[in-house]
Amino acid sequence: MATTLFLAIGCLCCALLSNGIGAELEASQSRSFTTSRAQPYRTSYHFQSPRNWLNDPNGLMYYKGVYHLFYQYNPHSALFGDGIVWAHSVSYDLVNWVHLNHALEPSKPFDIISCWSGSATILPGNRPVILYTGIDANYSQVQNLAIPKNESDPFLQEWVKFSLNPIIVPPKGIEPDNFRDPTTAWQGPDGKWRIIVGSWKNDKGMAILYQSDDFFHWSKSEQPLFTSSKTGMWECPDFFPVSTESTNGVDTSILNASTKHVMKASFNSHDYYVLGTYKLELERFLPDDDLAGSSMDLRLDYGKYYASKSFFDSAKNRRLLFGWVNESDSTEDDIAKGWSGLQAFPREIWLDRSGKQLIQRPVEEIKTLRDKNVGVKSLGLDGGSTYEVSDITASQVDVEVAFELPRLEEAEPMDPNWIDPQILCSEKNASVSGKYGPFGLLALATEDLREQTAIFFRVFRGQNRYVVLMCSDQSRSSLRNEVDKTTYGAFLDIDPQVEKISLRTLVRLSAILWPLAVALSSDDYF
Numbered sequence: 001m002a003t004t005l006f007l008a009i010g011c012l013c014c015a016l017l018s019n020g021i022g023a024e025l026e027a028s029q030s031r032s033f034t035t036s037r038a039q040p041y042r043t044s045y046h047f048q049s050p051r052n053w054l055n056d057p058n059g060l061m062y063y064k065g066v067y068h069l070f071y072q073y074n075p076h077s078a079l080f081g082d083g084i085v086w087a088h089s090v091s092y093d094l095v096n097w098v099h100l101n102h103a104l105e106p107s108k109p110f111d112i113i114s115c116w117s118g119s120a121t122i123l124p125g126n127r128p129v130i131l132y133t134g135i136d137a138n139y140s141q142v143q144n145l146a147i148p149k150n151e152s153d154p155f156l157q158e159w160v161k162f163s164l165n166p167i168i169v170p171p172k173g174i175e176p177d178n179f180r181d182p183t184t185a186w187q188g189p190d191g192k193w194r195i196i197v198g199s200w201k202n203d204k205g206m207a208i209l210y211q212s213d214d215f216f217h218w219s220k221s222e223q224p225l226f227t228s229s230k231t232g233m234w235e236c237p238d239f240f241p242v243s244t245e246s247t248n249g250v251d252t253s254i255l256n257a258s259t260k261h262v263m264k265a266s267f268n269s270h271d272y273y274v275l276g277t278y279k280l281e282l283e284r285f286l287p288d289d290d291l292a293g294s295s296m297d298l299r300l301d302y303g304k305y306y307a308s309k310s311f312f313d314s315a316k317n318r319r320l321l322f323g324w325v326n327e328s329d330s331t332e333d334d335i336a337k338g339w340s341g342l343q344a345f346p347r348e349i350w351l352d353r354s355g356k357q358l359i360q361r362p363v364e365e366i367k368t369l370r371d372k373n374v375g376v377k378s379l380g381l382d383g384g385s386t387y388e389v390s391d392i393t394a395s396q397v398d399v400e401v402a403f404e405l406p407r408l409e410e411a412e413p414m415d416p417n418w419i420d421p422q423i424l425c426s427e428k429n430a431s432v433s434g435k436y437g438p439f440g441l442l443a444l445a446t447e448d449l450r451e452q453t454a455i456f457f458r459v460f461r462g463q464n465r466y467v468v469l470m471c472s473d474q475s476r477s478s479l480r481n482e483v484d485k486t487t488y489g490a491f492l493d494i495d496p497q498v499e500k501i502s503l504r505t506l507v508r509l510s511a512i513l514w515p516l517a518v519a520l521s522s523d524d525y526f
C-alpha cells in the first residue's frame with residue numbers, strides 16, 4: 001500500500017480557510033526491522049512479542065545496567081484467556097529487546113489459573129522483588145511475592161515464588177474478582193513499606209492501601225488511600241511522585257516539599273490520573289480535583305492506551321512510562337495475524353510548569369531509529385491546501401511539526417456546551433470546515449485520500465482565552481467496516497497567541513501514536 005504524509009489545512013474536500021498558517025516540519029523516516037511481506041503491520045517503534053496475545057506491562061525496572069519489561073502474555077493464543085504468564089524481555093537501550101523465558105507461569109494453588117498484573121520494587125541493597133496478582137483455583141484474586149533466584153544475574157532470568165504465598169487475600173467486603181494489580185512499593189520515613197491494590201466496592205473505584213515492615217507481612221490500612229465514586233473497577237493503579245522543580249524523575253519513595261503525587265487508574269478503557277498531595281501522616285492522597293469519571297478527566301493518552309505503568313529510571317534520573325496498545329483489529333483479524341497488542345514506545349513523563357498536568361515525550365533513545373531526515377521551514381499554508389511531504393516513506397516516520405497562527409481574532413466562538421472534546425472531534429471531524437481548523441497532519445493517506453488518518457487542531461475563541469482542540473480522526477483510517485474507527489480528542493492547555501502549536505507523531509502502518517501531542521514547545525524546557 002502506497003501511503004503518503006500531508007500537511008493539511010482547511011476541510012479536506014473543500015477550500016474554505018482564507019488565513020494563511022505558517023508551518024515547520026521535521027520528518028524522519030525510521031529503520032524498520034520486524035516487518036515482512038507476510039506481516040506488514042508489525043512495528044519497529046513499539047514493543048511486540050513474536051506471536052500471540054499480550055496486554056499490560058508489568059514489573060518494569062532498571063537493574064544492573066539492564067531495562068526489564070515483563071508483560072501479560074497468553075502463550076496459547078492470539079486472544080486473552082486463562083493461563084496468562086509474565087513474559088520477560090530485556091534491553092540496554094529501550095529500543096532493541098531480547099525475549100527471555102517466561103518469568104512467572106501458573107503453577108501453584110495461588111496462581112494456578114493465571115499470573116496477572118503487578119509491579120517490581122527494588123529494595124535497599126539493590127534487591128528486586130515482584131508483587132503480582134494470582135488467579136487461584138476459585139478465580140479469587142490474591143497477591144503474591146516472587147524474588148530472583150540469582151541476584152547476580154543482570155537479566156534476572158529465573159524467579160522463585162515465595163513459599164508463604166498468597167501474602168494478601170481479598171479483604172472482607174471486597175469481591176474476590178475485584179482485587180488486583182499491586183503497585184510498586186514505596187517506603188515512608190517511618191520505615192514502613194506501602195502498596196496499593198486496585199478495587200471497587202459500592203460503586204466506588206479505589207486504591208486499597210497496605211503496609212508492611214518486612215515486605216512479607218502486609219496489613220490493610222483502615223481506609224483506602226483514595227476512592228472515587230464515579231469510576232469503574234480500578235485496574236493497574238500507579239502512584240508516584242513528580243518533581244515540582246525540574247523535569248527529572250524521582251524515586252517512588254521520595255516525598256518532600258518539591259514533590260506532588262500522581263494517582264493513576266485504568267478503567268472504562270482509558271488511563272486517567274489526578275494530581276494531588278500525599279499526606280503520609282493521614283495515610284491519604286488528597287487530590288487537587290476529584291475524578292469526574294468522564295472524558296473531562298486528565299488522561300495519560302487520548303487514544304488506545306491502557307494499563308500503563310511507570311518506574312524510576314535511576315540510570316538517567318527520569319520517570320518512564322509503558323502502556324498497552326490494544327489496536328483496532330477484530331478478533332478474527334487477531335487470530336489470522338497470530339498476534340494481538342503491543343507496548344507503546346516508552347515515554348518520559350514529568351510535571352508541567354503549571355503544576356496542573358503531566359507532560360510526556362518518547363524517550364530520547366528513539367533517535368537511534370532515525371534514518372533519513374526531511375525538513376521544511378517557514379511553509380505558508382493557505383486554506384484548503386495540502387502539502388505533500390515527499391522523499392520519505394510514510395509507513396514508519398517520526399514527525400515533528402509546529403504551526404504558527406497569524407490572526408486569531410477571527411476564530412470561531414467557543415460554545416460553552418462543547419465540554420466533551422471527543423464528541424466535539426466527532427461532530428467537527430476532519431471534513432468539517434472552520435475558521436481556524438482543521439489543520440494538521442494527514443498520515444497514512446492513500447493517493448486518492450480515500451484512506452487517511454487526520455490528526456488535526458481547531459482553535460476557538462473562548463470567554464477569556466483561546467481554546468485549542470486536538471483530534472485524531474480515524475473515521476477514514478480504513479475502508480474496512482469491521483475495525484474500530486473511534487475518533488479521539490482533547491483540549492490542550494496552551495495559549496496559541498504566544499506559543500506555536502507543536503505536534504509530535506509516530507506513524508507506523510498499524511498504529512499512530514500522539515501522546516506526545518502535548519502541544520508545548522518543549523524546547524523551553526531543555
Ligand SMILES: OC[C@H]1O[C@@](CO)(OC[C@H]2O[C@H](O[C@]3(CO)O[C@H](CO)[C@@H](O)[C@@H]3O)[C@H](O)[C@@H](O)[C@@H]2O)[C@@H](O)[C@@H]1O
Binds near residue numbers: 307
Ligand atoms: O474479574 C475477573 C474477570 O473479569 C474479566 C472480565 O472483565 O477480566 C478482568 C480484566 O482483565 C484484564 O485486566 C487487566 C488490565 O488490562 O489485565 C490483567 C490480566 O491480564 C489484570 O491484572 C488487569 O486488571 C482486562 O484487560 C480487563 O479489561 C478486564 O476487566 C474476566 O476476563 C475475568 O475472568
